[in-house]
Amino acid sequence: MENIQDYIESGILEQYALGELSPAEQASVEAQAARHPEIRTELQQVQEALGFYAEAHAITPPAGMRERVLGNVMAQIAKPASTLRADVDAVAQANSGAYVSAAQPVAAAPEAVVRPISSAPVAGPSRSTWAMAASVALILSLGANALLYTRWKDASSDLVALQNDQARFATTTTVVQKELGALRQENEVLRSDEFRAVALAGTKTAPTAHAKVLFNPATHKVYVDVKSLPALPAGKQYQLWALDKGKPVDAGVLTAATATGEGIQQMKDIASAQTFAMTVEPEGGSVSPTLSTMTVVGNI
Amino acid sequence: MSDTPLISLPPAAEADLVRRLQARDESAMTLFYERYSSALYGVIFRIVKAEDEAEDVLQEALVKIWHAFASYDSSKGRLFTWVLNICRNLSIDKIRSRQHRVGSRTQGLDDSLTAQRQAAPTTFRPEHIGLQEITQKLIPEQRQIIDLLYFEGFTQSEVAEELNLPLGTVKTRARTAIKVLSKLIR
Numbered sequence: 001m002e003n004i005q006d007y008i009e010s011g012i013l014e015q016y017a018l019g020e021l022s023p024a025e026q027a028s029v030e031a032q033a034a035r036h037p038e039i040r041t042e043l044q045q046v047q048e049a050l051g052f053y054a055e056a057h058a059i060t061p062p063a064g065m066r067e068r069v070l071g072n073v074m075a076q077i078a079k080p081a082s083t084l085r086a087d088v089d090a091v092a093q094a095n096s097g098a099y100v101s102a103a104q105p106v107a108a109a110p111e112a113v114v115r116p117i118s119s120a121p122v123a124g125p126s127r128s129t130w131a132m133a134a135s136v137a138l139i140l141s142l143g144a145n146a147l148l149y150t151r152w153k154d155a156s157s158d159l160v161a162l163q164n165d166q167a168r169f170a171t172t173t174t175v176v177q178k179e180l181g182a183l184r185q186e187n188e189v190l191r192s193d194e195f196r197a198v199a200l201a202g203t204k205t206a207p208t209a210h211a212k213v214l215f216n217p218a219t220h221k222v223y224v225d226v227k228s229l230p231a232l233p234a235g236k237q238y239q240l241w242a243l244d245k246g247k248p249v250d251a252g253v254l255t256a257a258t259a260t261g262e263g264i265q266q267m268k269d270i271a272s273a274q275t276f277a278m279t280v281e282p283e284g285g286s287v288s289p290t291l292s293t294m295t296v297v298g299n300i
Numbered sequence: 301m302s303d304t305p306l307i308s309l310p311p312a313a314e315a316d317l318v319r320r321l322q323a324r325d326e327s328a329m330t331l332f333y334e335r336y337s338s339a340l341y342g343v344i345f346r347i348v349k350a351e352d353e354a355e356d357v358l359q360e361a362l363v364k365i366w367h368a369f370a371s372y373d374s375s376k377g378r379l380f381t382w383v384l385n386i387c388r389n390l391s392i393d394k395i396r397s398r399q400h401r402v403g404s405r406t407q408g409l410d411d412s413l414t415a416q417r418q419a420a421p422t423t424f425r426p427e428h429i430g431l432q433e434i435t436q437k438l439i440p441e442q443r444q445i446i447d448l449l450y451f452e453g454f455t456q457s458e459v460a461e462e463l464n465l466p467l468g469t470v471k472t473r474a475r476t477a478i479k480v481l482s483k484l485i486r
Binding site: 069 | 326327329330333337338339341342343345346351355358359362363366367376377378380381384385388389431434446449450455456471474475478479481482484485
């Protein structure tokens, strides 16, 4: 090479890396690269720069593509093995049928892969025994491969299933933990000595109604626990009121679950009260109680 | 040179993958897919510009890589370079075989550049910050030439003809652009 720098600057390495050259030109570039380390390094840099440019454009393939593409690729690259297996099967059958004259049946199966061994000029009993042994070994090996391939495929779909299960369990656990937290809190309220239980008895409009308010005068926390309340008309909600020196204070509305007695519910904080009462109000509650709908009432 | 963060596999892992593919280990194709599918799909998609066709080409390329693996020579270059070239060639063959490419080259170029610009915001999701960096480091003229050469499969003479530039200018710009890219990985 007269001038390596001229060669590099001619742009031929870029053309090589971009696939623009004819096979002869490619071979010439490869020969130069093998001979001159400077050219080799330069070519490598060009290729890596283009590789870097390519990789900067990486895109995550669309969902589901991995299974489709890998599945098809695996099926296609596994194909030669199964054709081979069929051929070997044919040979093995022929060999086991006519042990001594192995050459003839093999000739009848022109596709047979092991033909070169069994149709060799010195074919005799010992050769065909070896051929048969080799065939059997091949079949066993192919069988094992097929089995391992199936297991590998099963294992990867099992893995996906397990990952889904795991994700589901994780979600369930979060929900359960949240519920457990709520139950712990309720339990603390129910067991606490600071809470005063106020029994609310049914009024004339609902004599069998019965509920309980748990009130903590120190922390001002209020919980309500329904035993039994009449079913509500559509668009209505029970609302709890605290009466402080005869003045009603809104303590919040009861959720549908609380009203049917499914659990206790924390209400709005109440600073001071002597009486608690519940009325039926339009959904969302009212500013002041509709006294005619008072369902339960009780004094501390 | 090989400890760059962007090129998919560290040399030891690449050598291991090459050994497994040479040993005809089919399960190595799964690993191969994990490592290279995003990079290869990105390039193929940029060339063929349609998701379904890009998927076909990627699949075809993987089968080809498997069957032609004996012809891969690690002394001539990295595995990534070799597989990239296979994917690029298949993709370029694909777009060249399309009917509408038979028309005038000018039409084709205008179409593809417009398509590229319009497709960018929705379908183009670069994974690496590298692209942003490249956009800033390459001047638009350099980027245009690299894109035509790399993603449109134009030869340098075709680019010169298309952009009405002397071939020498195209060669210089291409070389300078590749030098800029080279510096970014070092």
